[in-house]
Amino acid sequence: xxxxxxxxxxxxxxxxxxxxxFLRAIxxxxxxxxxxxxxxxxxxxxxxxxxxxxxxFILVKEGEAFLGFSRKCPHLGCKLNFDPQRxxxxxxxxxxxxxxQGKYLAxxxxxxxxxxxxxxxxxxxxxxxxx
Amino acid sequence: xxxxTKLIPRNFxxxxxxxxxxxxxxxxxxxxxxxxHYFPEKPLLSVVNLEATVPFGKFxxxxxxxxxxxxxxxxxxxxxxxxRLKLFLVKSNRGWFFLGLSLPxxxxxxxxGYILRGDETGELAGSIAENLTSSIPLLGKPISNLFFAxxxxxxHRVYLWHLYFSFLLLTGLLLWHISLNRVFSYLKFFYxxxxxxxxLFFYPSLKPWGNLQARGPWFFVGAQSMLKFxxxxxxxxxxxxxxxxxxxxxxWKKNPTPLFWILIAYLGLYLIFSLMGI
Numbered sequence: 002x003x004x005x006x007x008x009x010x011x012x013x014x015x016x017x018x019x020x021x022x023f024l025r026a027i028x029x030x031x032x033x034x035x036x037x038x039x040x041x042x043x044x045x046x047x048x049x050x051x052x053x054x055x056x057x058f059i060l061v062k063e064g065e066a067f068l069g070f071s072r073k074c075p076h077l078g079c080k081l082n083f084d085p086q087r088x089x090x091x092x093x094x095x096x097x098x099x100x101x102q103g104k105y106l107a108x109x110x111x112x113x114x115x116x117x118x119x120x121x122x123x124x125x126x127x128x129x130x131x132x
Numbered sequence: 133x134x135x136x137t138k139l140i141p142r143n144f145x146x147x148x149x150x151x152x153x154x155x156x157x158x159x160x161x162x163x164x165x166x167x168x169h170y171f172p173e174k175p176l177l178s179v180v181n182l183e184a185t186v187p188f189g190k191f192x193x194x195x196x197x198x199x200x201x202x203x204x205x206x207x208x209x210x211x212x213x214x215x216r217l218k219l220f221l222v223k224s225n226r227g228w229f230f231l232g233l234s235l236p237x238x239x240x241x242x243x244x245g246y247i248l249r250g251d252e253t254g255e256l257a258g259s260i261a262e263n264l265t266s267s268i269p270l271l272g273k274p275i276s277n278l279f280f281a282x283x284x285x286x287x288h289r290v291y292l293w294h295l296y297f298s299f300l301l302l303t304g305l306l307l308w309h310i311s312l313n314r315v316f317s318y319l320k321f322f323y324x325x326x327x328x329x330x331x332l333f334f335y336p337s338l339k340p341w342g343n344l345q346a347r348g349p350w351f352f353v354g355a356q357s358m359l360k361f362x363x364x365x366x367x368x369x370x371x372x373x374x375x376x377x378x379x380x381x382x383x384w385k386k387n388p389t390p391l392f393w394i395l396i397a398y399l400g401l402y403l404i405f406s407l408m409g410i
Contacts, residue, residue: 028274030284077263077364078283079256094256094348095360109360 041125052083052101057130058117059083059090061101069117069128070103076110090114136216145217148210150318151326153310155203156238158327160298162196172291175250179338194331200242202327204351207238211378215392220381230308232378237301239351240279244294246349248287251338257348258282258290260359267364347409354402357409373398 002010038055045053045062053060054072059081061068072081079094089106090099097108105113120127141147169186170178182189211231214220220228247258262283265276281289306312348356358367377395381388 024274024278028277030277030281033284073259077267077359078259080252080259094260094356109364 036130038128038130039125040128042123045126054081054083055128058128059103059114060126060128061103063102067119067121067126068102069119069126070114071117071130073115074110075105075112075115076108081114140213140216145210145213145219146318148206148213149310150315150320151323152203152206152210153305153315154323155199155206155327156302156305159196159199159203160302162192162199163298165192166196167295170248170291172248172286172288175248175254175287176338177250179249179251190335191331194335195328197245197336198330198334199327200245204238204242207235211235215378215381215395218388220385220388225382227309228382229379230304232375234301234305234309235378236372236375237297241294241297241301243349243352244290244297247282247290248294249338250287253348257352258287260348260356264359264364264368268368269365353409354406357405370402 036057038058040053040060045060045067048060048062051062053062057072059070059072061070073079074081074092074094074097076092076095076097079092081090081099082093083089083101084091088101090101090103091097092108092110095109097110098106099110099114100106103114103116105111117131118129120129166182169182169189172178179193182193186192214223214231223231243257243261247254247261258280259282262276262280265280266272268275277284279289279293347353355367355371358370377391377398380391384391
């Protein structure tokens, strides 16, 4: 191999390494820490339809107990909505349907809603939202 | 094919190319004005502010929106008509390659523009794009992080790519596909009017979901419909297929007939799904 050939190879190797490190650096993102949402009892008492849609969560009142779910559809992450007439949680993008208890009914999601950890106290409910 | 040749005017392809380029140029310049008032950390607020406080803000946004739609439609027709005229036989490989690449780039630009509005439907479109890309084995997550990462950093990356790709597209077209002399010699007032008039009379509204359904931009309706029935990885690869089929015409230029049929089947299927989604 000629001197020029070797230098070319080293040049490409250098550029490749640089490109790889650059791509690695911009593709890496550290995941967000979990978010905690606190709902005081006064807010919970306002739930009239047994279900509360938060920005990132769904809070369901089951008698005296509570269930919490992520508001992201397990299919492609669309923000879920609630249809009070049919008493169903619906995905507005691809039509997946879930019961208010988070059970999968129909559509492309094929999974139940992701449950969230709840901490109940006399003052209210704390919901831990993970990614 | 003969009937098509009889029906379509002689300079149709050139007109489409010119119109598409003009639409893209107007879109980029109106986008430049918008970018002064757009802050990706507050997307929806930026758009609302732009319309409420910037003089002619509403008009610039409408012009940006409608010229982008016109660019997508006319570029798509230009691509199809170039196949009808078998221009892959005469165009340089590089010129053809960039033409084929220009449609996915423009579609990404139009799609990212839809996300950047920051309203509810824009948010949903962003979420779908991010999760759809992430579903690809191995490379999905890094690609999604590179181009979207909306759940992590909001619309910042989408905004940056929206800017970068606009200039990449314009520069690439000027370097490898278009002759500027030809563009200037072809200036038609009628085309300018066609691009400006919709922005004067129509308004691209910021909408919440209608009837508990979110469809996304019009060219994505077929994909949305596919996602209801088919695996997301299949849909992702299906959407990526068009530029590859298009480039294949250069490789098999001596016998392109099977490719024509593949392309017709490909577009036909997408059209059926789009109609199902309406």
